[in-house]
Amino acid sequence: MPVKRHSVARTLGIALFAILLTYTGMVRSIPSSITIFQGENADSQLKKLPGIELENDQEGMSVKWLGLFRLKKVNVSVVPDQYLMACGNVAGVKMEIDGLLVISLSDVEIQGGASVNPAKDAGIRTGDRITGAQGQELHNAQDLLGLVKGSNGTTLSLDVMRLGTKLTLEVKPERAAGDGQYHIGVWIRDSAAGIGTITYYDPETLDFGALGHGISDIDTKELVPLKRGKIFEAAIISIKKGMPGSPGELSGVFMEDWGPVGTVEENMECGIYGSLEPAKRGSLExxxxxxxxxxxxxxxNAVILSDIAGAGVTSYDVQILKIIRDPVSGKKSISLQVSDEDLLAVTGGIIQGMSGSPIIQDGRLVGAVTHVFVNDPQRGYGILIERMQ
Known part of the structure; x- marks a missing residue:
């Protein structure tokens, strides 16, 4: 019998030790300091643990166990509210690429049936940007095409940017058997365009943020290097409803005759950024x-703002399912699900073109929609607003 009592005591001791380790780890996960905006409740940022109570004191907040033992002090900094104008307007985005982006290499068939690739032989790679030729700046694809066609096979000196490094490469155009023209064997792109949603703008500076993710080239999958860009009002002409395995999308036309709403100055991982035209401020809701x-x-519960039907920005109900706070989550730091029956009836959930739709919770701008789950269009990802700024 004494052996059994010893065994029970040992088991209880191990259990208590395990519980203590668990609580120690959980208490350590509570930050030593937090920053909140005026009107926010600090409790919402601190984990609620069984037996743990949060109590305000002169130094901030105390984390107590059973209301008696102070386990940790949390310093609370309260800062004035920062206001942005939450939008939700669909916009057309046009961007000029900084240089000519090489999206693929293609062989040139010459007389005799042989295939050659002058660009590949010169060391040009997919993803390179050709910025100049023969000492001249290239503004668009036609500039390079004209130089190559008029070369008569003479070697051309090309200025190439690769991963931030400037290279000078020599390429010798070859005459194609098919059309008799000179070619160097590259497919290039000098611009990009698409439909997206403006997330916010600053009412004082008129700086805006949109999309919640950068614009990447469809072929290279890399961020498009921006030379300059503009955003325009867009008129939605059709909506493709999202289905499992087949993402939906908004289709629209750019109202370029009305003039640009603003200029795009940065294309970054977490969005596109720029400045609104002061005269166009009123065109955004x-x-x-x-x-x-x-x-x-x-x-x-939360809502997203979107103008999918072209009849004005509307609030739609969503559920925030999970918040991912690790530093690498980036554009996918919020997991959400559309619960609004009106939105589900029209779009099936989240569709392409809604990226950038503001996420509002408790009357505050907390993020933006970024991605849809391909196999479940009712669900998608968003980005925390702090990561867009």
């Missing part, structure tokens, strides 16, 4: 909205 601190975003 922005509503003043305080920012939500990242720690205050929670699972539960």
């Amino acid at each position: 922005g509503r003043p909205c305080p920012l939500g601190s990242p720690g205050a975003v929670r699972e539960g």
Whole structure:
């Protein structure tokens, strides 16, 4: 019997030790300091653990166990609310690429039936940007095409950018058997365009952020190197409803005759950024909205703002399913699901063109829609607003 009592005591001791280790780890996961906006509740940023209570004191907040033992002190910094204008307007984006982007290499069939690739032989690779030729700046694809066609097979000196390094490569055009013209064997792109959603703009500076992700080339999958760009009002002409395995999309026309809404100055991983034209400010249906601190975003009800039908920006109900706070989550830091029956009836959920739609929770701008789940269009990802700024 004494052996059994010893065994029970040992088992209880191990269990208590395990519980203590678990609580220690959980308490350590509570930050020592947090920053909140005025009007936010600091409790929302701190984990609620069984037996753990949060209590305000003069130094911030105390984490207590059973209301008696202070386990940790949390310093709370309160900063003034920052307001942005939450938008949701669909816009057309046109961007000029900084240089001519090489999207693929293609052989040239010459007299006699042989196939050659002058660009490959010169060391040109997919993803390179050709910025100049023969000491001249190239502004578009036609500039390079004209030089190659008029070369008569003379070697051309090309200025090439590769991963931030400038190269000078010599390429000798070859005459194609098919059309008798000179070619160097590259497919290039000098611009990009698409439909997306404006997330916000600053009412004081008129700086805007949109999409929640950068614009990547469809072939190279890399961010498009931006030379200059513009955004225009867009008229939606059709909506392809999303289905499992087949993402939906908005199709529209750019209202270029109305003039640009703004200029695009940066194309980055977490969005495109630029400045609105002051005279066009009124064309956006922005509503003043305080920012939500990242720690205050929670699972539960939220809305997104979108203008899918071209009849004005509308609020649609969504559920935030999960918040991913690790630093590598980036554009996929919010997992959400569309619950609004009106939106589901029209789009099936999240579709291409809705990227950038603001996510509002508890009256605060907390993020933007970025991606759709291909096999479940009702679900998608969003980005925390702090990562868009």
